[in-house]
Amino acid sequence: MSGPRVEPFTALTPAELESWHALRAANPALDSPYFHPGFAAAVHAAGRPVHVAVAGDGGAPVAFLPHHREGRLLRPVGWPGADFQGPILAAGTGFRPLDLLGNGAAAYTFDHLVEAAPGFERWVVSRRPSPYLDVTGGLAGYLGRASRSGKENMGQARRRAAKAGRELGELRFVADSSDPKALARVIELKRAQYAATGAKDYFAEPDRVRLLDGLLRARDPGFGGLLSTLHAGEHLLAAHFGLRSGAVLHWWFPVYDPAFARLSPGWILLRELVAAAPALGVARIDLGRGEDEYKRRAKTGESVVCQGVVTRNPVRRAVASALSEARSIARSVRARRKP
Structure with missing residues (x-):
């Protein structure tokens, strides 16, 4: 060559x-x-x-x-x-x-x-x-492959989702949202997380905000952004913006509102997304490099x-x-x- x-x-x-x-x-x-x-x-x-x-x-x-x-x-x-x-x-x-x-x-x-x-x-x-979730078969398929810790956390997420519905209002999950205001809220929460933890602000560069805006508008079935949101009543509990191509979804920017941290809304969102995977045509969710505790618990492989x-x-x-x-x-x- x-x-x-x-x-x-x-x-x-x-x-x-x-x-x-x-x-x-x-x-x-x-x-x-x-x-x-x-x-x-x-x-x-x-x-x-x-x-x-x-x-x-x-x-x-x-x-x-x-x-x-x-x-x-x-x-x-x-x-x-x-x-x-x-x-x-x-x-x-x-x-x-x-x-x-x-x-x-x-x-x-x-x-x-x-x-x-x-x-x-x-x-x-x-x-x-770099951990991943095999979500072939949706929630039932995932639970059949998950570790004991993964099963336990998904069970807790189900119970906390019911609690959120009782305390805050009807739970609403949108697997594929095109709402630019919801994306703006994702970026706002992510920047607040960076500030709270002392991490470098990925969105300090304006081109990166424009990147997510453009990916949200990309509706090509072969490639694009995927925005998923979780509400309880009028409250946005958690959301995720990722990349999708074919049967693979990449878990990229997950966020939750710290005001509702006691409900572990990130786990509720992940459970809903795993359940929605067959309808989305997703067979694997890549979580990305890292030894974060939730990744260790949720993964089915790496x-x-x-x-x-x-x-x-x-x-x-x-x-x-x-x-x-x-x-x-x-x-x-x-x-x-x-x-």
């Missing part, structure tokens, strides 16, 4: 986009919505330029890798909000990550690379679990995502390894401190 050429996303031809779709469809490791060209298109349209490395020796392309360029650094498309990353190519196809470098680009950094990405093994410095950097500079690679080790130690310390 010759070195890739790099094009702005908007320069890809219809035939190249068809090749992208075909390569993704032929590789089960790429069924996440993040690998759909619609995600790259939405990020680009929101105002953050996307470039695509296109590899092939004449004829149809054999690999695509959408990315952003920040000075001499390349990042995966949608970073830091992309929970699955990697090249779009057929299973078993080779890929040379060093070919991404050149023309001033000194490194390609990744933090959610799918473990099956070929050619990246030597550049990986750490691996972390994949692995990798962190690392492609570089010819050994110092840069050593720094990446040291930072990864420091973060791993910090996570272990936090886990030991939990009651």
